Amino acid sequence: MAPRGWGLVAAAACGGASPARNRTPSSAPTVIPALYNWTAGPTRFTLGESPEIVVAGARPLLSAPARLFAAEVKALTGVTPTVTTGTAYDALTGDIHLALDNPELPKDAYWLNVRGALTISGSSDTGVFHGTRTVGQLLGQSTTIPGGSSTDAPAYPERSFMLDVARKYYSIGFLKALIRELAWLKYNMLHLHLTDTQAYRIECDTHPAAVAEKHYSKAEMADLVS
Structure with missing residues (x-):
C-alpha cells in the first residue's frame, strides 16, 4: 500500500535546477x-x-x-x-x-x-x-x-524513482518494500516502466497474448496504489 500523497506513473520525470536551500548547520x-x-x-x-x-x-x-x-x-x-x-x-x-x-x-x-x-x-x-x-x-x-x-520542507514538489520492470520483473512484495524505503527518504513518486519491447508486464484483457508470463494483475496494481 502506498503512503498518502504517493503516486505511480508511467512516464519518466525530468529534473531541473536545484532550488536555493539554506546551508544546514x-x-x-x-x-x-x-x-x-x-x-x-x-x-x-x-x-x-x-x-x-x-x-x-x-x-x-x-x-x-x-x-x-x-x-x-x-x-x-x-x-x-x-x-x-x-x-x-x-x-x-x-x-x-x-x-x-x-x-x-x-x-x-x-x-x-x-x-x-x-x-x-x-x-x-x-x-x-x-x-x-x-x-x-x-x-x-x-x-x-x-x-x-x-x-x-522538500526541495522539489516531485521526488521520483524509476524502476524498469519491463526488462526485469520484480515481485509485488519487492515493490511494496521499495515504496516503504522510498517513503522513509521522503520520495513521493514511483515510476514503474511496465512495457517495452522486452516484455509487457500488466494484465491486458484486449490483448492477452502480448502479456508476459511474469506480470502484474489489475488487482495487484490496484492494491499497490491504494
Whole structure:
C-alpha cells in the first residue's frame, strides 16, 4: 500500500535546477535528506520507557500516520508507544506530539520541535508524515535526540524513482518494500516502466497474448496504489 500523497506513473520525470536551500548547520542531526534548517535548543529529547504518541484533538487524518509511526518506533527501538489523543500539554517528557496547527506551512512541510517532549506539526497529514520520517531516522540512531527545532520542507514538489520492470520483473512484495524505503527518504513518486519491447508486464484483457508470463494483475496494481 502506498503512503498518502504517493503516486505511480508511467512516464519518466525530468529534473531541473536545484532550488536555493539554506546551508544546514553542522550541529544539525543527520538525516536523509538533510534538514532545511536547524536551530539548536537547550533540552534534548529521550524516548520514554512507555511513551505516548499524542495526536492533537480528534484528527482522523493523523490516526493512520500515528499508528504506522508507533509500529516503526517499536521496530526501531524495542519500545512500544501508545497512541492517544490530547493537546501539547498532555505530551509529557519522553512523549511525541503530532498536530495540524501550522496552517501557514506548505502541504509537504512540517515543524519539528525537540525538547523534553517532541512535537511534529504541519498544515496537512502529509507534512506530519514527513516529520515522522525524520524522527524515525533519528530514533534509529539513538533514542536521545539533540534539542532544537527545524521548519523542514522538500526541495522539489516531485521526488521520483524509476524502476524498469519491463526488462526485469520484480515481485509485488519487492515493490511494496521499495515504496516503504522510498517513503522513509521522503520520495513521493514511483515510476514503474511496465512495457517495452522486452516484455509487457500488466494484465491486458484486449490483448492477452502480448502479456508476459511474469506480470502484474489489475488487482495487484490496484492494491499497490491504494
